[in-house]
């Protein structure tokens with residue numbers, strides 16, 4: 094950030110050690126707060142971010158390359174504990190480690206979820222401010238709907254009445270015409286199962302519709318490019334320190350007020366302290382936030398004592414209830430002469446040429462993420478697992494699973510062949526996991542157990558989702574186009590074999606939430622109250638995906654952005 098003085102790479106440049114607010118983590122939520130709190134000229138704000146700059150990092154900018162960001166310097170590179178539901182495999186668990194956090198490395202899918210997801214939060218909170226109706230104004234503050242990169246006519250591809258042109262974070266429809274688009278739309282007309290939904294972000298998400306993504310003119314819109322964009326980063330009251338890894342929050346003045354933050358910066362071995370005169374806000378995400386809390390002695394007293402960590406505040410639910418969407422990519426061979434996007438991933442020369450085109454004109458196939466349409470569905474009412482389980486969806490209008498359609502191979506692509514990829518996700522899982530400490534060394538990674546496919550409901554739902562993908566491809570529109578399944582899917586001819594296939598290949602959607610769950614003010618359980626305050630403490634709030642007590646039936650960035658916008662209002666009101 095050569096032109097912007099407010100983003101520091103070195104501790105020595107930090108102008109002070111005391112601020113009104115100290116925000117930990119420059120991800121989806123942290124950057125919303127950094128932006129909104131510094132609208133108030135009297136509030137001095139410091140953001141501490143463990144990762145480095147997103148500036149000029151081309152991989153983070155080019156939408157099509159989003160699948161190449163995991164397992165790089167932009168990723169924390171976590172691995173899960175062995176997952177019994179995944180045949181004992183430990184899997185990669187990506188989390189953004191860069192300005193913008195996971196919004197700088199995510200797939201950019203923009204989906205809000207169902208109105209019932211939000212109304213369930215309001216019910217749990219006993220606070221109508223969390224309801225679908227109440228959050229609409231925060232939706233509008235977040236979203237800036239933008240024309241697609243190719244400026245095509247988008248009539249019928251979305252409903253403008255549900256979108257805003259005055260937010261900060263850009264959202265658009267796909268900007269490059271995929272050769273399978275007409276077949277997908279034809280299928281919505283041929284099979285009632287896949288009926289068309291003009292706008293899945295209306296609150297009624299069921300059906301098949303066009304993907305909306307956080308892309309502006311063919312370029313990723315992250316919380317760093319938007320909320321910390323040039324218009325905002327020059328504010329004299331906003332300071333961002335990179336390469337600053339927070340280890341603990343401390344209560345220095347009285348034992349309920351955790352307003353001091355301990356961190357390590359750059360290569361320094363000595364921990365440093367900064368103080369918040371008003372509040373510390375943890376926005377380190379679903380893994381980072383409970384990790385910091387537990388290291389600070391805020392968690393289950395007996396679990397902490399076994400690691401030799403003195404308890405500072407007994408809050409047993411910290412790190413519990415980790416919830417994620419299991420994700421499986423299945424691929425099918427298609428006719429060899431089709432114009433899929435596989436050749437971009439198979440041919441470095443072509444990818445380089447397209448990158449040149451993208452850099453010069455911001456057009457071509459690199460302007461989009463790897464899917465063009467999504468389908469959200471419910472299990473059939475007579476589905477046997479539903480008869481044995483309380484329906485985990487937020488309501489009768491909320492989906493159990495999702496299919497995403499890609500004009501090419503999803504995953505580690507073979508060197509030849511052309512494909513269609515369908516990604517299946519369980520979006521109302523019943524499995525729960527946890528984040529725990531491995532040791533009392535705050536620099537050790539935590540033990541991450543997302544509990545993927547741990548329940549019969551979740552594996553049965555994933556099985557149903559894969560069967561639905563098969564039904565989709567058997568529609569007349571695909572006749573003669575789809576040839577045969579790729580890899581182990583070809584042998585998954587019985588339910589038992591299909592389960593083996595699923596368990597051997599499923600991974601994470603990276604949609605984890607729930608490890609610092611919100612509950613009603615009067616509830617004895619939970620970690621934060623409906624105003625994001627840590628229960629029983631002063632001067633400490635949590636604003637990030639960890640506070641969502643249930644995972645929304647959506648990709649999680651839009652809900653996090655929306656709730657962070659609301660949190661900014663709550664915090665401003667508290668210090669008016």
Ligand SMILES: Cc1cc2nc3c(=O)[nH]c(=O)nc-3n(C[C@H](O)[C@H](O)[C@H](O)COP(=O)(O)OP(=O)(O)OC[C@H]3O[C@@H](n4cnc5c(N)ncnc54)[C@H](O)[C@@H]3O)c2cc1C
Nearest residue numbers: 118120121122143194195199200201202339381638648650
């Ligand atoms: C690979 C991937 C793909 C995804 N795809 C999509 C998608 O297509 N659509 C969608 O809606 N959602 C997607 N998501 C999820 C979405 O990005 C997250 O839900 C959202 O970003 C969560 O916001 P957050 O503020 O809770 O955390 P984050 O955005 O992850 O931000 C947390 C920040 O805190 C920092 N931090 C953590 N610990 C510390 C510490 N100790 N000290 C200092 N800083 C710290 C991190 O480095 C990070 O910058 C994806 C996520 C990933 C990882």
